[in-house]
Amino acid sequence: MLSNQIDICRKAFAEYVERKLHSAGKMQDNSFIIENMLLKLHHSMRVCGIAKRISNQETFSDNDKKVSYLCALFHDIGRFDQFIKFKTFLDSKSVNHAEFGYEILVNSDVLEGVDTEIRRIVVNCTRLHNRQNIPDETDPQLRRFVNITRDADKIDILELFCNYHLSRAKIKNEALELDLPDTSGFNSEIVDLIYEKKTISNSLRKNYNDMKLIHLAWVFDLNYRESFRTIKRRRTIERFSEFLPRDTKIAEVITFVHEYVSLKTD
Numbered sequence: 001m002l003s004n005q006i007d008i009c010r011k012a013f014a015e016y017v018e019r020k021l022h023s024a025g026k027m028q029d030n031s032f033i034i035e036n037m038l039l040k041l042h043h044s045m046r047v048c049g050i051a052k053r054i055s056n057q058e059t060f061s062d063n064d065k066k067v068s069y070l071c072a073l074f075h076d077i078g079r080f081d082q083f084i085k086f087k088t089f090l091d092s093k094s095v096n097h098a099e100f101g102y103e104i105l106v107n108s109d110v111l112e113g114v115d116t117e118i119r120r121i122v123v124n125c126t127r128l129h130n131r132q133n134i135p136d137e138t139d140p141q142l143r144r145f146v147n148i149t150r151d152a153d154k155i156d157i158l159e160l161f162c163n164y165h166l167s168r169a170k171i172k173n174e175a176l177e178l179d180l181p182d183t184s185g186f187n188s189e190i191v192d193l194i195y196e197k198k199t200i201s202n203s204l205r206k207n208y209n210d211m212k213l214i215h216l217a218w219v220f221d222l223n224y225r226e227s228f229r230t231i232k233r234r235r236t237i238e239r240f241s242e243f244l245p246r247d248t249k250i251a252e253v254i255t256f257v258h259e260y261v262s263l264k265t266d
Contacts (some may be wrong), residue, residue, distance in 0.1 A: 002066045008113035013073055016110055017041055020080040033083060036175045040079040043156055048072040050152035050230065057226035064144075067118055071125040071149045077101040077110070078126070083175070090178050091130075092202075102127035125149050132199055147223040154218045155227060158236050161215060165243040183207045186245060190214060191253050197260070212244055216257055228264035237261060 017037070024033040051072035055065040078101030079089065086094035105111055105123040114122065121142055128134055128146045138146065164176055186209040193200050194213065197220040205211050216237070222228055231237065241254045 002063055002115075002118070005114050005118070006066055006069060009070055009073060009111065012110045012113070013077070016077070016108075017080060020084060024084055027084070029087065032175075033087060036083050036089070036173070037080055039160075039173075039175075040076055040083070043160065044073060044076050046156045046159075047075065047149070047152045050155050051148050053230070054148055054151060054224050054226045057229075058148075058224055067121055068145060068148050070114070070118065070122050071129075071145045072152055074101070074105060074110070074122055075126050075129045075149050075153060077104055087175075088179075089175055093179070096130070098127055098130040121145050129153060132201060151222050151224055151227040154222065155230055155236075158215060158218065158231070158240070159234060161212075162236060162239045165212075165240075177208065178211065180205060180208045180211055184209075184245065186210055186213060186247075186250070188249070190217070191249055193217070194220075194253050195256060209245055212240065213253075216240055216244075216254070219257055219261055222264075225264065228261050231261050232265050 021034060021037060024030055024037055027033060048069055051068045052065065055068045060068065076097065078095070078097040078099070081104070082094055082097050082100055083089065088094050089097070091097055102123055105119075105126055111119045111122060124142055125145050128138065128142075129149045134143060134146055134150075161176070164173070185207070187204055187206050190200055190204055190210055190213045193204075194217050198217070199221045200214045200217045202214065205214055219228070219231060219237075222231070237254065237258045241250075244250050244254070
């Protein structure tokens with residue numbers, strides 16, 4: 001039964017995105033808007049694939065694997081209207097895209113073909129996926145799906161930025177720069193917090209290097225062994241380190257993060 005619901009949801013999601021792309025095509029700067037909406041569409045599809053791989057490696061039932069897929073599919077649905085309206089992915093200068101996505105799912109018919117309990121999980125997973133920390137009162141069942149969505153989301157964003165840093169010298173996408181200056185140096189407070197194995201508030205980023213370091217700290221918020229295995233298999237930490245400042249303090253913290261990932265895959 002849930003397989004049928006997944007087919008319905010895929011169709012509803014595709015139709016929703018197609019409507020947004022059509023609307024974007026009528027706007028000024030439409031090529032820039034469409035480029036970044038497609039970026040989020042492709043990101044969402046990859047997050048689905050990563051969530052599927054993680055759930056296949058963990059003790060998820062077949063039903064829970066399908067729910068994980070739906071959570072991944074809709075987690076960034078708020079990004080499309082966010083970019084149409086504000087031309088930015090920066091929540092602090094537009095809207096909280098997770099809360100925005102929650103409102104879209106609650107107030108539209110996108111999840112019309114989904115059972116009530118699964119709809120509850122998907123809409124709340126969308127709402128919570130970008131929190132710095134999941135609220136303590138979150139029930140264990142929902143937390144499980146939020147965790148897998150957050151893992152898959154982070155893994156793909158890290159991969160996306162590894163590739164972007166590599167091509168950035170030739171082709172810049174201002175939407176991925178998040179209005180951060182590309183200056184030298186970095187915020188030492190971020191490095192100190194990495195040693196505490198904490199996820200780090202975006203409010204501490206002052207330049208582009210700080211964003212990279214905060215991304216690096218995401219490994220401390222991963223939940224599943226397969227997530228760490230994916231980071232290790234893709235050599236994400238090593239590849240990321242190529243784009244960080246050549247600095248003793250940075251080199252030491254990269255080693256610390258790398259050793260943490262290795263420990264989690266043993």
